[in-house]
Amino acid sequence: MDIVVKGRKTEVPERFRKHVAEKLNLEKIQKLDGKVISLDVEVSKEPNPRQADRSDRVEITLRSRGPVIRAEAAASDPYAALDLAAEKLDARLRKQHDKRFSRRGARRISAAEVPDHVPGAATLNGAGAGSVAEEPEAVPTKKIGSLEIQGDGPLIVREKTHVAAPMTLDQALYEMELVGHDFYLFIDSETKEPSVVYRRHAYDYGVIHLSTDTMVTQTQSPEAGGTLGG
Helix, strand or coil, X not given: CCXXXXXXXXXXXXXXXXXXXXXXXXXXXXXXXXXXXXXXXXXXXXXXXXXXXHCEEEEEEEEECCCCEEEEEEECCHHHHHHHHHHHHHHHHHHHHHHHHHHCCCCCCCHHHHHHHCCCCCCECCCCCXXXXXXXXXXXXXXECCEEEECCCCCCCCCCCCCCCCECXXXXXHHHHHHCCCEEEEEECCCCCEEEEEECCCCCEEEEECCCCHHHHHHHCHHHCCCCCC
């Protein structure tokens, strides 16, 4: 793999290209990500004299079989900007490296085990739904759409439906990184059931799987005489 250095509306001297090769140690990068495909460095210059302290910008783009990693910085000269961007790239590479190793060996947990592994997660009742503490009868109840809201409950102001192809857990994590969200809802390609991956503290992820209990579904059907506990 080679480092491609290019300029956008500016010339890139040979001295700077050599400095890039020295600063971005390929051997070190490949130790953190052994699936690197390409490494591009783009240099640009801001002609506005009012931005002289940030006139030179360097953007580093690392492409691999995982998420694309970018790091950019601006400074008064391209060498200082490169140093700042290289530090950001190194930090993000280490973060991605730690994420991969933290996920290895982790077993899949069932929905019933989620409260034991995920702090603050809702407990599940016999119907596989989140348990909600009963409110006193004096609290007024209102119906909004298909929901019954007690007191000043949350109001749903937007509802969306998306078509999603089944995917693996790794692909869901990859997609979540790409969109920059803290959670990602997907259909598990193994179970064909809805699941959610979410970001926890530090570099850890959590995953919640939902499974369909046919016995509960039959009990809840109108032909079976109503819902459980009703």
